[in-house]
Amino acid sequence: NGILKREQAKELLMCFWLKCCEGDESQNLTLGGSDENELTLVCLAVTTELKLWQPSVSVRINEKTTDRVWKSITELVKIGIGMPALFNDKAITASLRNLGISEADAENYGIVGCYEANPSGNAYGTTAAGGSFWLHDILLEFLGDEKGYVNFSEFYSAFLEFFKTKYETDILHGFRKNWDRIKRDCVSPFQGLCFRDCLKTGLAAENGGCKYTMFGINILGIGTLIDSIYCIKKLVFEEKFCSYQYMVSQVKENFPDEEFFLRCRGYEGKFGTDSEETNVLAHELSLFIADLVDNGKIADGVIPYA
Numbered sequence: 273n274g275i276l277k278r279e280q281a282k283e284l285l286m287c288f289w290l291k292c293c294e295g296d297e298s299q300n301l302t303l304g305g306s307d308e309n310e311l312t313l314v315c316l317a318v319t320t321e322l323k324l325w326q327p328s329v330s331v332r333i334n335e336k337t338t339d340r341v342w343k344s345i346t347e348l349v350k351i352g353i354g355m356p357a358l359f360n361d362k363a364i365t366a367s368l369r370n371l372g373i374s375e376a377d378a379e380n381y382g383i384v385g386c387y388e389a390n391p392s393g394n395a396y397g398t399t400a401a402g403g404s405f406w407l408h409d410i411l412l413e414f415l416g417d418e419k420g421y422v423n424f425s426e427f428y429s430a431f432l433e434f435f436k437t438k439y440e441t442d443i444l445h446g447f448r449k450n451w452d453r454i455k456r457d458c459v460s461p462f463q464g465l466c467f468r469d470c471l472k473t474g475l476a477a478e479n480g481g482c483k484y485t486m487f488g489i490n491i492l493g494i495g496t497l498i499d500s501i502y503c504i505k506k507l508v509f510e511e512k513f514c515s516y517q518y519m520v521s522q523v524k525e526n527f528p529d530e531e532f533f534l535r536c537r538g539y540e541g542k543f544g545t546d547s548e549e550t551n552v553l554a555h556e557l558s559l560f561i562a563d564l565v566d567n568g569k570i571a572d573g574v575i576p577y578a
Contacts, residue, residue: 278314285318292326298399302382302392305332305361308341316344316356323353330383334361357387364389371566371575373484388488388577394469396477398454400490403447407497407561410435415520424509427516428501432560444568451487451570454478480573487570489578491561498543498553503536505549 385399475481541547
């Protein structure tokens with residue numbers, strides 16, 4: 273409407289950025305998507321100039337993202353403060369629809385916390401506060417049985433079965449206990465005022481007042497898990513460089529054999545190098561873990577997602 277000049281808008285936004293730094297971390301601002309406009313560019317410019325740690329700026333990317341926005345993104349990336357985070361609209365909206373979220377709500381998502389996509393305005397997301405687990409810890413526990421395996425297929429199948437049982441009987445139980453604690457001890461009536469559906473239902477977000485209740489699960493160490501399984505596959509089962517028992521003993525004793533340690537650490541083709549073998553492992557393990565999370569019931573109406 274011409275009420276503000278661009279520099280006046282920038283100054284107001286800069287004041288808001290500074291105010292965000294007085295609060296908690298992971299206050300996420302989502303830009304782009306189908307709503308890219310002049311304000312998107314101003315927000316990116318403010319983040320680039322101030323170089324502050326809050327708000328965490330995320331940008332939704334799709335085939336309609338314009339060159340001028342890409343230019344602003346690259347200028348921000350170059351300064352090295354870890355922003356903006358980029359999110360693939362096509363992949364994320366499809367994932368949200370797969371969780372039972374309507375197409376309209378999936379298209380209208382924002383990022384909460386570090387990276388969790390939530391339908392804006394009508395979804396309660398617990399972000400990573402819902403629960404965490406470390407993939408390499410599960411592998412270490414599996415290696416503790418010191419069994420022998422004839423080939424990699426047998427080893428891999430046994431690990432996946434162990435992982436499935438561990439998740440369903442132990443990890444998932446912990447998540448359910450955590451959700452019960454959130455419902456009991458963390459109810460925030462004030463937060464409910466920020467959700468349209470809570471105003472309609474008269475219920476707090478933690479008590480099911482929102483249209484969607486999202487339980488964010490923080491899964492750590494996918495690269496470490498892939499590289500570990502890859503090294504076991506190559507050194508134990510294909511090259512026969514060492515026995516399975518020797519590999520396990522080295523892991524449990526923190527690699528006293530330095531030569532062996534360096535061989536494991538420097539093995540070519542690890543995750544992130546576009547190696548076909550580790551790409552396949554990444555694909556298989558990611559889908560396996562996603563299925564466990566998606567099918568693991570937390571409570572009635574609660575949607576687990578990673």
